[in-house]
Amino acid sequence: MKKASYILIILCILISCKNSETSETDLQEETTINTTYYPLEGNWEMIGFYNYENNKVIDSFKTNEGYRQVKMFNKDKVMWSKLVPTDSIEWFGYGSYTATDSTLTELMEYGSSVMNKVIAEQEKFSYKLVVTDSTFSQIRLDEDGNLVYSENYRRIQ
Incomplete structure (x- = not known):
């Protein structure tokens, strides 16, 4: 039972790390889009x-x-x-x-x-x-x- 709990905890950590990475990538893309320079603006x-x-x-x-x-x-x-x-x-x-x-x-x-x-x-x-x-x-x-x-x-x- 302890072994199953450890595996479950590790899976939760991996999943939350993956979601965090995706959010950071999305934020970087959004920042890039919002900082586009329009010289005549x-x-x-x-x-x-x-x-x-x-x-x-x-x-x-x-x-x-x-x-x-x-x-x-x-x-x-x-x-x-x-x-x-x-x-x-x-x-x-x-x-x-x-x-x-x-x-x-x-x-x-x-x-x-x-x-x-x-x-x-x-x-x-x-x-x-x-x-x-x-x-x-x-x-x-x-x-x-x-x-x-x-x-x-x-x-x-």
């Missing part, structure tokens, strides 16, 4: 534009006084709004996005009245992406892959 304000010719900056412009354009990214959604004090037209858009270390693709779902007309013609917008911890640029390319213009943003809190 957060809030950004446009600070200026670049125009390119022969893939070199030929003009740079800071945003005008009172002009504001803000983009907000979470893990897979983007929303932007633009304020142009001298313009009565409202500008905003909402949709999903994907980003790699060098590309940004936005798939717009809806927007302001004017933007909905643009979305009816073209809902997918693709850019070359240059991103750091505190800045990013989305650069429009022409059909040959040449740089055309960029919108430049800084991170805001």
Whole structure:
């Protein structure tokens, strides 16, 4: 009888060790999933534009006084709004996005009245992406892959 009790105790210990190991593995996987880095996640304000010719900056412009354009990214959604004090037209858009270390693709779902007309013609917008911890640029390319213009943003809190 004592021998059966010892075997039962050993089996219980082994089973509980196995469950503990599985839980630890699950926790590690969950932690890995939750700590995935999304470099664009957060809030950004446009600070200026670049125009390119022969893939070199030929003009740079800071945003005008009172002009504001803000983009907000979470893990897979983007929303932007633009304020142009001298313009009565409202500008905003909402949709999903994907980003790699060098590309940004936005798939717009809806927007302001004017933007909905643009979305009816073209809902997918693709850019070359240059991103750091505190800045990013989305650069429009022409059909040959040449740089055309960029919108430049800084991170805001």
